[in-house]
């Protein structure tokens with residue numbers, strides 16, 4: 215019933231489930247052969263999602279892509295990095311952040327007081343196929359890929375999400391605020407927190423010390439949040 219206490223609704227569902235299970239037991243059912251993605255560990259869940267995505271034609275980016283760039287890193291990572299979308303190098307290799315921006319990202323993660331290795335985090339993008347000429351993903355493309363990213367995050371269960379640049383940050387936080395206003399602070403994100411920072415490609419184009427210092431501060435903030443929240 216709309217407006218009913220959700221705890222009562224949950225208690226009803228669990229009560230009905232209990233009754234069904236007792237009924238099955240009384241009929242002699244001794245084991246339940248359960249299967250489904252919801253029972254998979256993060257490694258298997260992500261692998262199943264990546265398999266299911268092959269040949270995806272849900273948006274127009276499929277026409278120009280060579281490879282779907284699903285994500286890479288540690289499926290058990292509680293620190294997840296989300297960028298914008300694959301570039302030419304990523305499209306060719308099928309891996310996120312392997313070009314110049316990726317090399318800078320690696321250095322940012324390894325920086326003093328951040329000290330994260332790429333193989334201990336998980337890295338992906340808001341869209342999994344390369345936008346032509348590296349343009350920003352368009353709203354219909356972001357919308358088509360949003361369930362893929364949501365499923366990935368549901369499998370990963372991160373504690374900290376580092377969002378790179380305005381596209382990823384605005385898509386994840388459902389806001390139009392500029393990155394300059396969003397960065398520098400911690401945003402609640404379900405059971406995780408999201409920390410926005412400048413995209414490494416932006417830092418390559420704007421090598422001013424001020425932007426680099428702000429990005430380093432953001433990464434240190436992400437590291438501190440990670441140390442507070444991590445369970446592994």
Ligand code: URA
Pocket residue numbers: 297298299300301304309310311312313315316339415
């Ligand atoms: N830029 C991104 O946003 N993602 C990549 O994977 C590479 C470059």
